[in-house]
Amino acid sequence: MSNPSLLILPGDGIGPEVMTEVRKIIDWFGARRGLKFDVSEDLVGGAAYDKHGVPLADETMAKAQEVDAVLLGAVGGPKYDDLDFSVKPERGLLRLRKEMDLYSNLRPAQCFDALADFSSLKKDVVAGLDIMIVRELTSGVYFGEPRGIFEEGNERVGINTQRYTESEIERVARSAFELAMRRNKKLCSMEKANVMESGILWREVVTRVGKDYPEVELSHMYADNGAMQLVRAPKQFDVILTDNLFGDILSDCAAMLTGSLGMLPSASLGAPMANGRPKALYEPVHGSAPDIAGQGKANPIACILSFAMALRYSFDQGAEADRLEAAIEKVLADGVRTADLLAEEGVQPVSTSEMGDAIVAALDASL
Ligand code: NAD
Ligand code: IPM
Numbered sequence: 001m002s003n004p005s006l007l008i009l010p011g012d013g014i015g016p017e018v019m020t021e022v023r024k025i026i027d028w029f030g031a032r033r034g035l036k037f038d039v040s041e042d043l044v045g046g047a048a049y050d051k052h053g054v055p056l057a058d059e060t061m062a063k064a065q066e067v068d069a070v071l072l073g074a075v076g077g078p079k080y081d082d083l084d085f086s087v088k089p090e091r092g093l094l095r096l097r098k099e100m101d102l103y104s105n106l107r108p109a110q111c112f113d114a115l116a117d118f119s120s121l122k123k124d125v126v127a128g129l130d131i132m133i134v135r136e137l138t139s140g141v142y143f144g145e146p147r148g149i150f151e152e153g154n155e156r157v158g159i160n161t162q163r164y165t166e167s168e169i170e171r172v173a174r175s176a177f178e179l180a181m182r183r184n185k186k187l188c189s190m191e192k193a194n195v196m197e198s199g200i201l202w203r204e205v206v207t208r209v210g211k212d213y214p215e216v217e218l219s220h221m222y223a224d225n226g227a228m229q230l231v232r233a234p235k236q237f238d239v240i241l242t243d244n245l246f247g248d249i250l251s252d253c254a255a256m257l258t259g260s261l262g263m264l265p266s267a268s269l270g271a272p273m274a275n276g277r278p279k280a281l282y283e284p285v286h287g288s289a290p291d292i293a294g295q296g297k298a299n300p301i302a303c304i305l306s307f308a309m310a311l312r313y314s315f316d317q318g319a320e321a322d323r324l325e326a327a328i329e330k331v332l333a334d335g336v337r338t339a340d341l342l343a344e345e346g347v348q349p350v351s352t353s354e355m356g357d358a359i360v361a362a363l364d365a366s367l
């Protein structure tokens with residue numbers, strides 16, 4: 001049998017820097033655990049624009065459709081801020097999500113014990129936190145029509161449309177209930193049914209799907225209250241299900257509960273392929289971090305944890321994913337910190353590459 005295939009798209013800014021560290025981890029699993037992947041690499045975002053004039057070439061899109069999983073770094077940066085909207089780096093990522101139909105975006109937020117002191121919140125509020133945000137990723141206001149900037153009388157109007165069909169809500173809801181069944185059987189759905197019709201439909205459909213999962217305790221919350229509750233008492237949640245835009249914002253918020261945006265991985269999953277595994281793209285929640293790009297300061301953990309999610313969700317290697325997560329936990333417990341994680345006075349930060357090496361060493365020690 002051939003090796004599973006992995007397409008790596010490092011992207012822009014710190015994307016290539018953190019991906020270099022992921023490559024070390026992939027190589028380690030190949031050499032020490034016999035887990036070999038057919039790895040190919042291509043361009044996305046500004047890097048693709050610089051070469052092809054578009055943020056994602058058709059050939060790259062076609063490759064992404066064929067492989068077992070895609071791993072993406074980050075896209076965007078100030079260099080591309082003035083580009084026409086249609087070729088902005090972010091459009092490359094949105095095209096991947098849409099054309100691969102990756103409707104269910106899993107964004108776990110887990111507070112490692114060693115970082116509990118470092119959260120901007122009090123230690124007891126976040127210690128032991130382990131929640132999962134399921135963000136709808138291919139519809140809603142990100143994609144709804146009509147959209148654009150139009151002339152209206154003597155001024156312009158900018159329009160985006162929040163739009164959800166019942167089937168779009170149903171499929172992502174099902175994926176969230178399935179996850180809840182494998183976790184603590186508790187799901188909170190967030191929308192704004194008090195002011196948005198799409199929210200009313202969302203709540204109705206989620207409630208209906210919930211009837212197929214009677215063991216799951218389902219609750220509903222307005223998303224604004226949800227944002228407040230996430231900061232007030234995040235451990236009341238287990239799985240949170242929400243739409244594309246609310247999910248974008250709530251997951252950045254959840255990131256700070258864990259200590260840094262540099263810690264948060266994600267899996268964007270679609271329907272099962274012929275081999276039974278979901279179509280999948282794995283990417284950190286953070287962006288290209290132009291403020292620290294090129295300085296060796298980026299925390300590679302979010303991207304490495306995204307590869308751990310690939311091991312779990314695409315390659316049926318849950319035990320190896322556990323091994324990788326445990327190695328990261330050990331490194332953090334040993335006090336190894338990139339600059340974003342520095343809490344204690346006098347502790348010297350390690351570089352991106354030193355953090356990758358420390359994780360490889362912890363993997364060696366796990367054998
Ligand atoms: P960002 O996530 O890039 O950065 C926000 C802050 O977090 C910055 O101070 C940055 O230094 C810090 N940070 C982020 N990741 C880090 C890491 N791994 N280690 C240490 N610190 C880290 O968000 P932004 O500044 O709003 O956006 C910058 C660019 O990235 C924009 O072009 C935006 O569109 C893009 N973006 C891309 C993605 C993606 O590719 N998935 C996600 C978000 C933003
Ligand atoms: C994310 C990012 C993206 C989003 C951008 C870069 C398109 O913020 O993955 O969270 O808004 O979905």
Ligand code: MN
Binds near residue numbers: 248249252285
């Ligand atoms: Mn975001």
